[in-house]
Amino acid sequence: MATGPAAHAAPAQAPDWTVEQVAGGGHRITLRLDDPLPVRDAVPELAVDGRSLGPAQESADGRTLTLTTGDPRAAAPRSVQVAWNGEVPGTTPRSAAKAVPAPQPPTGRNVPVDPGTRGPYEIERTTYDLGDTAIELAGLGGRKAEIRAEAYLPKTSGKRPLVLFLHGRHSACFNPTTWTTSNSQWPCPTGQQPIDSFKGYDGPAEALASHGYAVVSVSANGVNAADNPYSEDRGALARGEVVMRHLDLLAAAARGQGPLPVALKNRIDMDDIGLMGHSRGGEGVVKAALMNDGRDRPYGIRAVLPLAPTDFARATLPNTPMAVILPYCDGDVSNQQGQHFYDDTRYADAKDTAFRSSLMMMGVNHNFFNTEWTPGVAHAPANDDWFNNADPVCGNTAPSRLSAAEQYATGTAYIAGFFRLVQGGESKLLPLFDGSGGTAASAGRTVVHAVAQSPVRDRVDVATFTSLPPSVRIEGAATGAVCAGMLDRSPQSGLPSCATTLTTSQAPSWTPATYAPNVPSTPVLRFSWTDETGQVRATVPAGSKNLGRYDALTFRTALDETAPSADLAVTVTDTKGGSQTVRVSEVGDALTRFPGTASPLPKTWLRTVRIPTSSLTGVNLRSVRDVRISGAGGPGAVYLADLAFSDAEAGRADLAELPHVSVESRTVAEGDGPGTAAVTVRLSRRAKEAVTVHLQSIASGAAPVIGQVAAEVVVPAGASSATFTVPLQGNTTVAPAAQSYQIVASSPEGALIGSGFARLTVTDDDVA
Known part of the structure; x- marks a missing residue:
């Protein structure tokens, strides 16, 4: 824990933290750590006197956190600490122990088809690998990442529906001799080797492949090693780029072209695609679906499943069947922010054609859906992300906590079940997702609560x-x-x-x-x-x-x-x-x-x-x-x-009806006093009906926090643009560097997010 004296006129300073006043009445807090932060899917925050003030910027080595804030508590802190999901580890007041009811078995009826069981097809597996630096990612400022994947194919002829898996943020590399991990360099440093997170989904992959689906699980270690601090959005765009590049390569392979194995020729139906993303991969596959919709010739993405996902910018995904899985004992993304994907999308399109569901899985954590993130079965260091083993509900000895094997079986059943429901049209699986209480035999004692929304027509x-x-x-x-x-x-x-x-x-x-x-x-x-x-x-x-x-x-x-x-x-x-x-x-x-x-x-x-x-x-x-x-x-x-x-219906995917809304970067001079800057919000085509989108400006570096505002912007029917006004605080003092604001678009109605991140740069116009 970092502690220090209160700040007065001079900047507050302690051995490991400082507080400096910035223009506009705010403060910049900097916390220095003895050890790098753990690699998590959640975003680190800074807490003053035990209360989080919001997400912080993490240095490249993971040892420094910085936050610019207008919160008055930042002026005179007694302590500055790392927080996650609004809480400081080990300091959250814990109530006296209470009796926790014994876990109850599922009360629903097993569906007649168990999606966790093997189907009639034998499976052939193949790995394709184009190297650690095969792709250059705009979402990482041009840095390179790998193209590597494990493919699972049914032994049958003809084109098969494709399901693509994308893992989340985990350490990219490990040293097999010292059993230590690293996540700041890609390709891996000398003496280290990649952690094969993409190989952790054999269960659902094989369950699907044995029922006639082609499954490809892709690696994203290069993104994990560089999304801090080289991306604007914690790697969402980069992960979407990885997915789209694999789809391009698979489309070519299906035609018998390109560098992927010949075994893929005529084996994949690019008009029938499902995407599953785990953790930050969940946000990545949503981004990929949006990127795909913006193409002139999009692929047929029919279903999206974010698994224990992050949702840092609150994009919506109407008109695509979606199931969000939330682990009740998630110790990483413990605020279960992925619920926003469901909530924000409910009324995002008045003509929505899709079914969506959100599932709360009791007794399961964040990591154990992936065997490479599970101690005892992983080939590299792994851990149980739930942090308090004495907890009577989620601790590893609690009766209601599932074993790793039970959780993996449940994940297998529901992941496979969703894609078989939507892509395969197996309506007997709908009770697993529609809130009617259906259960899967292979999920055993797992209690799953489901909420759902039917398409508008139903x-x-x-x-x-x-x-x-x-x-x-x-x-x-x-x-x-x-x-x-x-x-x-x-x-x-x-x-x-x-x-x-x-x-x-x-x-x-x-x-x-x-x-x-x-x-x-x-x-x-x-x-x-x-x-x-x-x-x-x-x-x-x-x-x-x-x-x-x-x-x-x-x-x-x-x-x-x-x-x-x-x-x-x-x-x-x-x-x-x-x-x-x-x-x-x-x-x-x-x-x-x-x-x-x-x-x-x-x-x-x-x-x-x-x-x-x-x-x-x-x-x-x-x-x-x-x-x-x-x-x-x-x-x-x-x-x-x-x-x-x-009516409970799975609906259909049909994204192409809506325009894409994007924010345009801009550079302006600061001026000599209070002022404003207008940032353009633009649609990909004129709106047939009014579009609403929420804009947020976020100050970074030494920018005045006066610019940190949020507003709803309306693009009228028939128009193609509108403006978002950001207040500025100009002065007559020479500044050493320009001020910078992130401008982020989120939670649209009547449109989809296109380029949702931009920069407002405010230059100094004073002469020394």
Whole structure:
């Protein structure tokens, strides 16, 4: 722990940290470390007096962290420490030990097809390797990386659907003699050899290949060794480039061209592709799908699965079937920020053609989906990322914690199951992902909670709860308000914060994103009541009252963190007054709090309530008037989202309908006093309908923190550009260097992210 004297007029300084004042009233904190930071997928942060102030810039050797901030606590710190996901390791207050209920077995019914079992085809494997420096990556400033992969092919003729795997951030190299790792040089230093992270997914690869899929797992060690500090986005663009380069090579190989093995000729269908990315690889495959859509002749990417993913910039991916897997015992990306992929995409396109799902897997950690990241089976150093083995829920002796083998089997079943569902059209696997409670036999005792959203054509949204229109009313002894984000990070939205007593590691939907820390996230309705008269009444949209064809009434809910317990009554009423009421506790456990005794557990995560329409026998579903959600029993409070009647359908991939939104870099002179700079936000083509996108500016180096702002920008229908205004603080003092701001686009609606990162450079215009 770094400690030191408080700062006053002069910069604060301790043996290992300093605080300097910068223009605009902010401060720059620098922390020096005795040892390099561990290689993690999460981004390091700096904490002052035990509270994180946000992501820090890491030096190339991993021994120095720097943060420029306008937070007033930075002016006079008593301590400066490394934090991860909002928490300082070992210092988070831990509550007294509480009784943790014994783990319950899965309560659903096994689907009739077990995706974790082998299929009828024998498998042939081949490795292709074009060398450590085969590709030059713009996302790493032109640095080079390897082209290397393991291919798994079914022994059968004809073109097969392709599934490509991309691993996440792990040490790139290790010394087999000293059993030490390194991650700052590529190719590996003398005496060291690459860690073959790409070979850690044999289970799902072989499960898929044996059922007729071609699977290619690619290496990204060169990206891992250089994404800090040589990328603008922690390597997302570079990882997307790696995926696209492999697809180009595989397309050529399928035609019998290029340097890849001849065994790939006529074996791959480039119009039927699935992508799985683990950790930072999850963000990488989302980026690849967006890059692919921007091409004149895109490949047919049909499904994307981010596994324990990072989501640093909150891109959206509508119109592509997606499943996000969140490990409850993730000790690396412990804030489970990948939930933003699901939440941000829900209403990003009014004509969305795709199904999406998010899965909370209980008892599993970050690393053990990959055998090369699992102690005891890895060929290089590996570890259990969960940090507290005494924890009664996720510690390695806790009854609810799965063994490495159990976790790997579960990952195999759900990874293979998703691609077989979407690419293979095996609808019997849908209950694993649609929230209806299906289970896979090979997943054993693993409890998986699933939430899902059907394509637009297969649902009627009664109330999204992202706002309170006239069709939604709060009645009786109740209050209701839409909240978004947390920690009062988004005052410009006009919405109060959700999760007011949680840490950022306990609130996946609202945790601030690294490159969009002030952008509002996941608006939901916070509904509280004092007696049973309190209710939310949502009128069914005109023209959509005939709901008899839909499978279920669904919504998402979670206990407010301040409520010890609660139940809800859901009443569906038809236009003649017929009604039927169902209690949430009768159809599922969405309002049962997740287990845990202290941060980062328990998580507050909105779960699915699914009421089959076949059970609503007292209502004329051909003429539904409204849906009421009321408090059942004593006082309570919950979060509500996504009330809809829907059919469970996997939908289809169809990205090409939307324009791409990009930010343009700009250089301006500082001026002699307060001013502004206009940054252009441009669409790839004119918008048929209005496009909204959130812009964030982030000060770096000695830039005044006055420029660190966030705003929603609207590109009107028929237009192709708009501007984002950044405040500047000019002066008449000669400065040694230009000021620099990152400008980041995130969470668009009506468009996709194209080039979402840019630089605003503010030059000094004073003469010495």
